[in-house]
Amino acid sequence: MMKKAKIYMHKYWAGTLIEDDEGFHFSYKKEYLNLDNPEPISLTLPLTPSKYSSKILFPFFDGLIPEGWLLDIAKKNWKLNRRDRMSILLVTCKDCIGAVSVELIELNEDE
Numbered sequence: 001m002m003k004k005a006k007i008y009m010h011k012y013w014a015g016t017l018i019e020d021d022e023g024f025h026f027s028y029k030k031e032y033l034n035l036d037n038p039e040p041i042s043l044t045l046p047l048t049p050s051k052y053s054s055k056i057l058f059p060f061f062d063g064l065i066p067e068g069w070l071l072d073i074a075k076k077n078w079k080l081n082r083r084d085r086m087s088i089l090l091v092t093c094k095d096c097i098g099a100v101s102v103e104l105i106e107l108n109e110d111e
Helices: 068-078 085-092
Strands: 003-009 012-020 023-028 052-054 100-105
Touching: 003 085, 012 100, 085 100
Parallel strands: none
Antiparallel strands: 003 012, 003 100, 012 023, 023 052
């Protein structure tokens, strides 16, 4: 099942993260790249119009996911599978500490 997320940098929709049958994909939005001074969301994901792809969730995004007792609370409250990193990211990282936040894109929602 495909999952999609808007990735925000400060208040700007910087890019889109997708999980599908082939893995994970991240791409910056053209509008974000055309801002006067866009910042990369991570040093490991520099600004580029090209799409990034990976078989595993990109380490930057995986690092946003809570750990320990906080992850246990999230798993219990939302009945999440510990191995489903994208679902955990989507429910726990909407209001992250720092500049980056993650928002679910409903599959019927237009980008």
